[in-house]
Amino acid sequence: MFFMDLQKLREKAIQTVKAKLRQSVKEDVLIVQVVSGLEELDKVLNLLSKRLREWYELYNPEPSRMLTDHEMFANQILTKSKKDLLREFKIHDSMGAELSKKDVDAILNLANQLKTTFEYKHSQELYLESLMKSLCPNTTAVAGVQIGAKLISLAGSLDRLSSFPASTVQLLGAEKALFRHLKNKRNLPPKYGILHEHVLVNKVSMNNRGRMARTLADKISIAAKIDFFKGKYIGDLLLKQVEKKAGELR
Amino acid sequence: MFFMDLQKLREKAIQTVKAKLRQSVKEDVLIVQVVSGLEELDKVLNLLSKRLREWYELYNPEPSRMLTDHEMFANQILTKSKKDLLREFKIHDSMGAELSKKDVDAILNLANQLKTTFEYKHSQELYLESLMKSLCPNTTAVAGVQIGAKLISLAGSLDRLSSFPASTVQLLGAEKALFRHLKNKRNLPPKYGILHEHVLVNKVSMNNRGRMARTLADKISIAAKIDFFKGKYIGDLLLKQVEKKAGELR
Numbered sequence: 001m002f003f004m005d006l007q008k009l010r011e012k013a014i015q016t017v018k019a020k021l022r023q024s025v026k027e028d029v030l031i032v033q034v035v036s037g038l039e040e041l042d043k044v045l046n047l048l049s050k051r052l053r054e055w056y057e058l059y060n061p062e063p064s065r066m067l068t069d070h071e072m073f074a075n076q077i078l079t080k081s082k083k084d085l086l087r088e089f090k091i092h093d094s095m096g097a098e099l100s101k102k103d104v105d106a107i108l109n110l111a112n113q114l115k116t117t118f119e120y121k122h123s124q125e126l127y128l129e130s131l132m133k134s135l136c137p138n139t140t141a142v143a144g145v146q147i148g149a150k151l152i153s154l155a156g157s158l159d160r161l162s163s164f165p166a167s168t169v170q171l172l173g174a175e176k177a178l179f180r181h182l183k184n185k186r187n188l189p190p191k192y193g194i195l196h197e198h199v200l201v202n203k204v205s206m207n208n209r210g211r212m213a214r215t216l217a218d219k220i221s222i223a224a225k226i227d228f229f230k231g232k233y234i235g236d237l238l239l240k241q242v243e244k245k246a247g248e249l250r
Numbered sequence: 251m252f253f254m255d256l257q258k259l260r261e262k263a264i265q266t267v268k269a270k271l272r273q274s275v276k277e278d279v280l281i282v283q284v285v286s287g288l289e290e291l292d293k294v295l296n297l298l299s300k301r302l303r304e305w306y307e308l309y310n311p312e313p314s315r316m317l318t319d320h321e322m323f324a325n326q327i328l329t330k331s332k333k334d335l336l337r338e339f340k341i342h343d344s345m346g347a348e349l350s351k352k353d354v355d356a357i358l359n360l361a362n363q364l365k366t367t368f369e370y371k372h373s374q375e376l377y378l379e380s381l382m383k384s385l386c387p388n389t390t391a392v393a394g395v396q397i398g399a400k401l402i403s404l405a406g407s408l409d410r411l412s413s414f415p416a417s418t419v420q421l422l423g424a425e426k427a428l429f430r431h432l433k434n435k436r437n438l439p440p441k442y443g444i445l446h447e448h449v450l451v452n453k454v455s456m457n458n459r460g461r462m463a464r465t466l467a468d469k470i471s472i473a474a475k476i477d478f479f480k481g482k483y484i485g486d487l488l489l490k491q492v493e494k495k496a497g498e499l500r
Contacts, residue, residue: 018345025308025347030356033305037360040297047290055283058275095268097275106280106377110287113370120363127356 027135028158034128035153041121045070048114055107060096063089074114077107136227141235142219142242143198150194151220162228169224170195170217192217200246208249215245277385278408284378285403291371295320298364305357310346313339324364327357386477391485392469392492393448400444401470412478419474420445420467442467450496458499465495 049070056077057064063085067073076085086094099107128149132140136158139148154172155161161169171178173193181189191210195201195217204212219238226234299320306327307314313335317323326335336344349357375395382390382398386408389398404422405411411419421428423443431439441460445451445467454462469488476484 015343018343021345022347025349029308030349030353033301033308034356037301037305040301044294044297047294051283051287051290055287058279058283093265093268095271097272099275099280102377102380103280106284106374109370109373109377113367116366117363120359123359124356127352127359130352 026157027131028152031128031131031135031149032153032156034124034131035149038121038124038128041117041124045114045117045121048110048117049073052107052110052114055110058097059099059104059107060085060094062086062091062094062096070114071118074111074118078111078115136224137233138223138226138231138235138238139220141233142216142223142238143195147194147198148220151224154194158224158228162224164221164224166214166217166221169221170213200242204246204249212246212249216242276407277381278402281378281381281385281399282403282406284374284381285399288371288374288378291367291374295364295367295371298360298367299323302357302360302364305360308347309349309354309357310335310344312336312341312344312346320364321368324361324368328361328365386474387483388473388476388481388485388488389470391483392466392473392488393445397444397448398470401474404444408474408478412474414471414474416464416467416471419471420463450492454496454499462496462499466492 052070052074053064060077060082063076064073066089067076080088082094082096086092125145129140129145132145132148136148136152139151139158139161142148143151151169151172152158152161155164164172171190171193173195174190175193177187177190181187192201192213195213196209198213198216200216201209201212219242223235223238226232302324303314303320310327310332313326314323316339317326330338332344332346336342378399379390379395382395386398386402389401389408389411392398393401401419401422402408402411405414414422421440421443423445424440425443427437427440431437442451442463445463446459448463448466450466451459451462469492473485473488476482
């Protein structure tokens with residue numbers, strides 16, 4: 001009888017844990033996945049693009065040097081023939097080898113693969129935007145989709161991000177530089193982590209970037225708290241305050 | 251007058267170099283490109299597969315553990331719903347979260363991307379096979395497509411591979427171990443490089459693998475010389491000799 005009770009208790013405990021696991025997957029977990037996925041995708045795109053260029057340059061080297069954007073390069077060589085491209089860039093005497101159709105097709109096959117990978121990346125970015133706007137509209141308004149998502153990914157969840165003070169938000173992504181500073185006092189402390197990618201931080205002069213990052217972190221910290229507790233949307237107001245500060249600092 | 255001559259001479263020299271560059275692209279250059287491309291593609295497939303699994307396991311963890319092959323995994327989740335998969339593996343109480351259709355679609359989007367990348371890899375392998383069979387049928391017969399192509403890639407060209415003695419062919423791909431041995435005599439010299447991937451080397455017992463690799467390298471070296479000088483096809487004969495040796499060694 002006692003054994004039976006233990007058995008039942010065990011089953012009940014397992015069921016409870018399973019239910020809790022099922023409920024633990026919230027939108028910010030998905031955001032973390034998409035952000036890491038996008039970072040890996042950039043590596044993939046780089047690998048494929050470099051290989052495509054090296055390979056295609058055997059066949060037609062000159063246009064490759066002139067089309068610097070990888071995605072445009074793939075699209076151009078897929079839609080235009082070697083002749084067309086050479087005429088377009090006014091090159092009369094190409095150094096490229098003549099390859100058989102089968103060999104060119106193998107190269108264009110890679111270009112096609114690269115093109116679909118770029119398209120996949122764009123679709124993931126749109127998906128990330130829709131996730132961010134539904135989960136944390138305020139943070140997204142102030143920080144932008146990419147930086148907002150990276151902040152959540154660095155913090156681990158929106159819950160944790162909302163519990164951080166502004167000074168922590170300011171330095172998220174600069175942990176290495178921060179601990180280097182704390183270990184040997186010779187290095188200056190970092191002024192910003194992932195926030196250095198933000199348009200407004202890049203807009204002001206070098207001297208004022210630390211101040212700008214601080215203001216931005218202040219407002220992001222407020223926005224994250226509002227989002228976590230499902231408050232009203234005041235993203236536009238917060239963004240206006242940050243932009244005003246950016247205008248003052250220059 | 252003298253200036254004009256120099257100008258003409260210069261143009262002539264440039265034209266000659268351009269023509270030589272055009273002719274320098276031979277089939278083994280393409281083989282080197284495809285081999286490096288395939289190696290990078292394996293990295294890409296690994297990155298995408300790991301991300302897909304981590305992401306999909308939030309939704310449906312149990313089947314992912316049971317489908318170990320990445321390509322099959324992607325195909326299965328694309329064609330079957332969560333319910334079908336759970337029924338197939340007889341799991342009644344899944345730990346996976348319920349996701350909205352939009353979130354599941356984003357995951358399946360990645361699965362689709364992974365699937366097309368696998369398909370692209372297979373098409374590249376077929377292309378490599380056709381290149382190898384037309385450029386060096388003898389080497390391909392003895393070493394196989396993959397190992398033959400890797401040997402050419404390691405040597406740099408069929409020209410160089412054909413000029414190597416058998417002992418060098420045997421150790422291609424084991425340069426690190428070889429120089430470690432030459433530097434401090436404590437380490438034993440390597441017995442084989444890339445040839446350790448060959449079926450016949452794997453078939454014989456551990457003690458005999460060095461001998462087997464040596465025989466194989468002998469025949470590959472002969473085959474590469476025949477291929478480079480466009481000799482007759484005796485691949486089947488060479489392969490038979492290697493297989494006989496493998497039967498003797500066990």
